[in-house]
Amino acid sequence: MAAKRGRADAEGGRSLNTTILLFLIQDGITNGAIYALLGLALVLVFAVTRVILIPQGEFITYGALSYATLAAGQVPGTARLAVVMGLVAFGFDVFAARKSLHARALLRAFTVNIVFPVVVLLLTMWLAGRQNNIPVNITLSLLIVAAIGLFLYRIAFQPIAHTSVLVLLIASVGCHLAMQGFGLVFFGAEGLRGPTISDAAITIGDLRISGQSLVVYGITAALIIALWLFFDFTLYGKALRATAVNRLGARLVGIRTSLSGQIAFLLASVIGAISGILIVPITTLYYDTGFIVGLKGFVAAIIGGLISYPLTAVAALVVGIVEAFSSFYASNYKEVIVFTLIIPVLVLRSLAAPEVEEEKD
């Protein structure tokens, strides 16, 4: 992103040659793949819970910076945050079930909310600095962020799950602010980079494809296929879709909307963290970078209409490529171009389907 622009400037001024063209396309696709993942997660969460997930940006930074911190041999503060959030979530569970406290439900709440994050924290403390194995660090980062995502839904959204999209959105922004503040506390104002997952590189003619880019493509493709399999062929995947289509209908067949919401947040937080871990070797991430990266996933999701997964994925690639080219030609106006990209798309959409559903809440 920023670093690349400098390199492109140095190489060829403002004239476009094949090398730069291919480089920009590759850069665009790599970023686009990340945006695709984020866009998919946003669509998923919105469809199931009606929450527009602004804290997605924090899942990205938490994942990336936890990974980078672990790689530096330290225990990331996010692991402690997960334990604190787990305690609060446990309190919410006990309070919600105070009228009919069953031992089994209590045990489940205790396991999920207390045992799980505490075990992750202990593991992290034990492993941090003792080893520097990339898969181990990735797994720990994902576990930490997954716990935070799960508890975030339980604490902030489950109690107001019945309210309007607008209220959920504002709550979502509140979470974003709080989590960004925590990000600054945990990771400081300095940016971090993490180790690459693959250092290999392939050279085809003029084009040099880095191993990290290949990892990005591979993981994105694998995740998209996994999500598709999950939603179309498993009972829980279908249950999640059912909740998205008709909440009352889902409850009437015994699907807990709170469970669906928790699964959706869990998936989204893991996807966000993976995206972060994938880009942190390429770009220096700051505690507040996630917001703007998440927003671009957002742009893709909007273009996809918040409903269509394949369209979102394609849109994300377009966003990535447009961003790469506009940072080459008009880096000053890069953000303006990316964000106003939505408007023509929205115009087309509104011309194609002027009839809009009425709000039902």
Next chain:
Amino acid sequence: MSATLLSVADTSISYGKVEAVRSVSLEVKANEIVTIVGANGAGKTTLLNAIMGILPQHGRISFNGQDLAGLDIEDRVAAGLSLVPEHRELFGTMSVEDNLQLGAFRIAKATAAQSFERVYALFPRLKERRQQLAGTLSGGEQQMLAMGRALMGEPRLLMLDEPSLGLAPLIVADIFKIIGALRAAGVSVLLVEQNAKAALQIADRAYVMELGAFILHGPAADIAADPRVVASYLGFQHAGASAV
């Protein structure tokens, strides 16, 4: 025939400050079809929703000997209670088969296969259309799917809210035939219906609800003969097709 399945005792339900249902009591025994008739707005739907846990209520509701207080909708489904609501609440963008499969969400996989067989036997139309999206079905087929989906969960008691509303007379006859078949299959039915004539013909017992309270209850045949009921719900026999 004698075991009490559902018992509603002295139950009131309010929307804000308006009391929609005032201290009603009701019973459904095993293998029984019970109907609640009354004008729209009398509180019938409200009562069904409260029994299902969609609305909060004051009073005692127990099912199969278990107090339902503090249980939410999903727990009540697990206990064997099922509601087919007035608006059916299908998963419109999913196939008929997916809708049915989700109906068996809480049931073990092996039993679900048998449930499919049973539901398809009851509603052959659904089997023909099993790959079609639920939202593209006709009104009658949607009602069948809603009932089929509820039956997939193997409920002990099925509550039906206005199953004939907005359906053509021919389809209404089909739906009532199937409700009758449910009793034979060991499922009790609590039926809320504004088509009082058809409901009273099929039910064992009936309750008449007005302004949030039961004004009459007893064997369905007696209720159907009650002059007050005849005057306000049944009317005089029209020449033509008002009966089903």
Next chain:
Amino acid sequence: MSQRLPVVIFAVIMAVLPLIPNIPPFWIVLLDNIGLAALVAMGLVLLTGVGGLTSFGQAAFCGFGAYTTAVLSTHYGLSPWLTLPLSLLVSGLAAVVLGIVTVRLSGHYLPLGTLAWGLGLFYLFSKLEFLGRNDGISAIPPLQIGSLRMLDPGTIYYVIWIAVILAALLTTNLLDSRTGRAIRALRRGHVAAEAFGVQTARAKLLVFIYAAVLAGLSGWLYAHLQRAANPTPFGAHASIEYLFIAVVGGAGYVWGGVLGAAVVVILKEVLQSYLPLIFGGQGQLEIIVFGIVLVALLHFAPSGMWPWLTNLLPFKRSATRTDTSAELAPRAAAPLTSEVLLKLEGARKQFGGVIAVNDVSFSVGTREIVALIGPNGAGKSTTFNLVTRVLESSAGRITVCGTDIDGATPQQIAKLGVARTFQHVKLIPDMTVLENVAMGAHLRGHAGAIASMLRLDRADEAGLLAEAARQIARVGLSDQIDQLAGSLSLGQQRIVEIARALCVDPVLLLLDEPAAGLRHMEKQQLAALLRQLRDGGMSVLLVEHDMGFVMDLADRIVVLDFGTKIAEGTPDVIKSNPDVIRAYLGATA
């Protein structure tokens, strides 16, 4: 005037506040900021809370207001008072341009679309040379009246709060009017609103512009309070904060905007000045706490602080009796030239490969009740939607009172004198029965938004409400006139829809399953009413499944099956038609 009393008291309190001896000047600055935020939030209340159009770009309109006056008063030396109308104009024009693009989107597209251009405009503000890029424009002259230069926060305070209170009054007036009802229908009832002649696209654009002008006013005030303008306060974070304010205060309430502004501005101030004292200046602690408090507030009062607070007050708004004496002129209409009101000739509707209505022809004459029956999915409601132009027909010709309606809008159909009810009731649940029914008379009123804001619409309004009250009495719902439509039973709601349709002063009434959910006695009353309307010169086309009701009432019956007309005739003919019995009635008929 009793409703005005709290406003007067509030105005007096606000006027006296700065005069309190020894009041810290810092408090006045806070109050200035609250006023500025309240102006923007009030626009959002109308736009988002009432109109259902969430905007994430409101701060950008403040930017238009602020930069307009900044550029004009510094580069060109214009007086700030001259730049005021220009600032409002620029914000308004920006809203027209952005509104035309985005307002047609609803649901979830709109907030995201506004977020997009909100961000885009922010980056634009910070990159444009003549706006001073990131540094912005400084040395903006202060407001001045005669020799009084409003240099300190205490003097501009009065300008700000006069603007806030005026804006609140105008907004309240606007909501309580013909245009206001149209705006309130946008969120949950635009299909019905269109069927009664409301130009919903125009109403949406109107609130969008109104909210933008309020934001522009706030921006103009801000520029002269700070005497500088830079991009930071006009970015996405500020826009989001305005939304917080509206939602925390109560997104559906004008005064909720003011309360929300007070809560959020003071909360932020308290956190910023006291948290570092307690915890030391570590990190962005105030942001963390602010975020958490915000979520907690929403848990505590999801519909906002204002309704929560007013619920605590002991006195309630008393219902006002509607004066039914005011006359309302009948619908302006060309005299009927033919005996045929509605004529379908080979009307056809295809959805993809499915033919929902297949070359259907029939007509409805004057003083006639025609019933449309047939199995579910036979195309009855689709036919209704073709006649009312909610759907575009694929082929064929439909004429209403001799006019070919090809290409007409639902609003124009209403003007021709066709009024309808809906199969799935479409009332605005949080409006009273009276207000819902008055919407039916929309086309018979004339007062526009500006007249309503200035209360010049009262005669017009009295006529509309009186007509609504008369129609409610006619259908027998006078006892429910002041209840919220959502609190009625479904059967009663259907009757309310009939009263609303009658307010159009229609020649043709289209009723979609009017008897569903009524019991026997109520059905008989409805049938009597419809006969009375027919005898008074109206025609009725109805879809209904209750055969007892239809056979007794209808003069003629048209039967549809799979989109095709299979029979037409008097009830007796239809009852014995073998095709109809096979497809629809069943053997027991």
